[in-house]
Amino acid sequence: xxxxxxxxxxxxxxxxxxxxxxxxxxxxxxxxxxxxxxxxxxxxxxxxxxxxxxxxxxxxxxxxxxxxxxxxxxxxxxxxxxxxxxxxxxxxxxxxxxxxxxxxxxxxxxxxxxxxxxxxxxxxxxxxxxxxxxxxxxxxxxxxxxxxxxxxxxxxxxxxxxxxxxxxxxxxxxxxxxxxxxxxxxxxxxxxxxxxxxxxxxxxxxxxxxxxxxxxxxxxxxxxxxxxxxxxxxxxxxxxxxxxxxxxxxxxxxxxxxxxxxxxxxxxxxxxxxxxxxxxxxxx
Amino acid sequence: xxxxxxxxxxxxxxxxxxxxxxxxxxxxxxxxxxxxxxxxxxxxxxxxxxxxxxxxxxxxxxxxxxxxxxxxxxxxxxxxxxxxxxxxxxxxxxxxxxxxxxxxxxxxxxxxxxxxxxxxxxxxxxxxxxxxxxxxxxxxxxxxxxxxxxxxxxxxxxxxxxxxxxxxxxxxxxxxxxxxxxxxxxxxxxxxxxxxxxxxxxxxxxxxxxxxxxxxxxxxxxxxxxxxxxxxxxxxxxxxxxxxxxxxxxxxxxxxxxxxxxxxxxxxxxxxxxxxxxxxxxxx
Numbered sequence: 001x002x003x004x005x006x007x008x009x010x011x012x013x014x015x016x017x018x019x020x021x022x023x024x025x026x027x028x029x030x031x032x033x034x035x036x037x038x039x040x041x042x043x044x045x046x047x048x049x050x051x052x053x054x055x056x057x058x059x060x061x062x063x064x065x066x067x068x069x070x071x072x073x074x075x076x077x078x079x080x081x082x083x084x085x086x087x088x089x090x091x092x093x094x095x096x097x098x099x100x101x102x103x104x105x106x107x108x109x110x111x112x113x114x115x116x117x118x119x120x121x122x123x124x125x126x127x128x129x130x131x132x133x134x135x136x137x138x139x140x141x142x143x144x145x146x147x148x149x150x151x152x153x154x155x156x157x158x159x160x161x162x163x164x165x166x167x168x169x170x171x172x173x174x175x176x177x178x179x180x181x182x183x184x185x186x187x188x189x190x191x192x193x194x195x196x197x198x199x200x201x202x203x204x205x206x207x208x209x210x211x212x213x214x215x216x217x218x219x220x221x222x223x224x225x226x227x228x229x230x231x232x233x234x235x236x237x238x239x240x241x242x243x244x245x246x247x248x249x250x251x252x253x254x255x256x257x258x259x260x261x262x263x264x265x266x267x268x269x270x271x272x273x274x275x276x277x278x279x280x281x282x283x284x
Numbered sequence: 285x286x287x288x289x290x291x292x293x294x295x296x297x298x299x300x301x302x303x304x305x306x307x308x309x310x311x312x313x314x315x316x317x318x319x320x321x322x323x324x325x326x327x328x329x330x331x332x333x334x335x336x337x338x339x340x341x342x343x344x345x346x347x348x349x350x351x352x353x354x355x356x357x358x359x360x361x362x363x364x365x366x367x368x369x370x371x372x373x374x375x376x377x378x379x380x381x382x383x384x385x386x387x388x389x390x391x392x393x394x395x396x397x398x399x400x401x402x403x404x405x406x407x408x409x410x411x412x413x414x415x416x417x418x419x420x421x422x423x424x425x426x427x428x429x430x431x432x433x434x435x436x437x438x439x440x441x442x443x444x445x446x447x448x449x450x451x452x453x454x455x456x457x458x459x460x461x462x463x464x465x466x467x468x469x470x471x472x473x474x475x476x477x478x479x480x481x482x483x484x485x486x487x488x489x490x491x492x493x494x495x496x497x498x499x500x501x502x503x504x505x506x507x508x509x510x511x512x513x514x515x516x517x518x519x520x521x522x523x524x525x526x527x528x529x530x531x532x533x534x535x536x537x538x539x540x541x542x543x544x545x546x547x548x549x550x551x552x553x554x555x556x557x558x559x560x561x562x563x564x565x566x567x568x
Contacts (some may be wrong), residue, residue, distance in 0.1 A: 186544050186545060186552060187551070187552055190544070190547050190548075190549060190550045190551065190552075191547045193544070193545035193546060193547065194545070194546055194547035197522070197545070197546070218545065222552055222555070222556065223556060223559045223560070223563075224537065224559050224562075227537045227538065227541050227559075228541045228544065228545065228555075230514060230515070230518075230538070230541075231514070231518045231538050231541035231542050231545060232541070232545050234514075234515045234518030234519050234522070235518050235519075235521070235522040235542065235545055235546075237519070238481070238518070238519040238522035238523060239522060253508070253511045254511065254514070254515050257511050257512045257514075257515035257516070258515050258519065260470050260474070260477070260512065261470060261477035261478070261481070261502065261512065261515060261516050261519055262477060262478055262481070262519075263474050263475045263477065263478035264474075265474065266474045267471070267474065268470060268471055268474075268506055271506070271512075272506065272507060275507045275508045275511075276507070278508075279507075
């Protein structure tokens with residue numbers, strides 16, 4: 001099972017039998033005042049910095065979300081996507097709750113982008129899957145629906161199956177649907193991590209799909225969040241996730257270490273190159 | 285499957301369905317000049333410091349190895365074990381290649397200690413298992429034999445089965461044998477991590493035993509070893525290991541984060557207490 005995405009440059013592959021890849025999550029104003037202000041002021045230099053830094057840190061794909069209150073997303077999203085495409089060659093992940101913005105975004109980029117996201121809600125399935133299909137894009141499918149995020153792996157799996165079925169009916173192949181099992185904070189519910197890990201194992205074993213995880217929600221409200229996020233990401237990759245939407249500055253070392261440890265990095269070449277780059281950057 | 289060990293104080297449980305526990309590895313002169321010198325000089329204050337610091341950092345069990353060239357191990361090991369027992373209450377892991385030293389060590393401590401280690405070599409099996417049985421101790425079984433460490437999971441599993449069978453014949457139950465699948469550095473062999481992870485999965489699924497891992501060899505010769513060791517430990521725990529012989533100062537946070545993420549730490553109480561203690565220690 002291979003999800004192949006492309007931007008202006010070389011394609012990015014998310015391969016069930018290959019190394020885990022990172023989607024850089026930083027171009028997103030949610031809970032991020034400086035980014036929200038930059039979007040409001042149309043001062044795109046900051047976004048450029050984040051785009052370049054994330055690719056340099058190892059992101060194979062960049063997520064782009066411009067959802068600030070009052071923004072004209074169907075106009076702003078394609079504008080920012082075009083800018084990001086002019087700065088970096090990697091495939092983009094077009095991130096919005098607004099189907100019109102997604103459609104406009106899909107029209108604005110080259111290659112084969114990823115759409116973030118659809119879920120099990122009927123309204124999302126019927127509004128978003130057709131535009132993904134028409135554009136020949138790939139899509140992230142979140143295992144939640146109108147009733148929220150299920151507390152058990154069984155129901156999350158059923159939602160994943162529903163998303164895959166609906167996609168297949170429209171002619172979107174399973175390799176173009178990345179399932180995201182979602183995770184809640186373990187600070188509020190001690191079973192939250194376990195349920196997500198179980199969902200990943202079952203998605204991998206029973207559905208054979210490629211799996212994306214967001215590795216930062218899990219630690220919400222807890223101290224030293226990076227330690228938890230690193231451990232969680234390793235556990236997710238071990239369970240079968242092969243894509244992570246994350247901050248590469250914080251988690252690239254963990255992802256590259258996992259790839260090395262799972263036999264996807266001959267002689268540790270990629271890991272060693274990454275560490276050398278970090279050491280050079282940190283040198284005074 | 286529960287391995288229950290004890291020292292002077294409360295027992296330590298290694299429970300197949302419970303959190304991962306740490307064996308502190310620092311009291312060992314191998315590749316550690318300061319410790320070797322302290323043992324030669326009989327200056328035991330340094331060993332006391334390491335014993336207390338490791339328990340404070342979260343070690344549930346302490347490994348004690350005094351193997352320096354020229355030492356009279358059958359005399360020195362029980363002496364150091366008695367000292368360590370006077371400083372800390374946790375169970376001890378008696379670590380030696382010398383069966384006479386192991387026997388003397390086993391006679392020197394209270395409770396139910398762990399012996400480190402037996403492996404698939406006939407000579408080790410026949411010399412060490414009887415003294416483990418006679419003392420009612422538990423033992424670590426390494427998946428290697430006269431031919432070295434097998435390159436594949438299949439052969440490692442066969443050695444684990446042989447160790448368990450030989451133990452059972454003598455009346456040592458499976459819960460008193462911790463299997464250690466061993467790991468070589470991924471710097472030399474890119475499949476080294478993968479084979480160990482596969483061995484852990486199969487040991488867990490097919491034999492149902494408790495599993496110990498050493499999480500530092502894997503990164504030998506590579507830069508930023510702690511990052512690799514942290515990722516490897518999380519991958520091992522995810523695959524089913526529930527005991528790690530390690531330096532708690534470097535890896536306790538990862539182990540506690542994994543326990544939290546696997547649903548073994550209600551409200552993150554143990555994780556939060558650990559982080560607060562670290563933060564207090566680091567404050568000027």
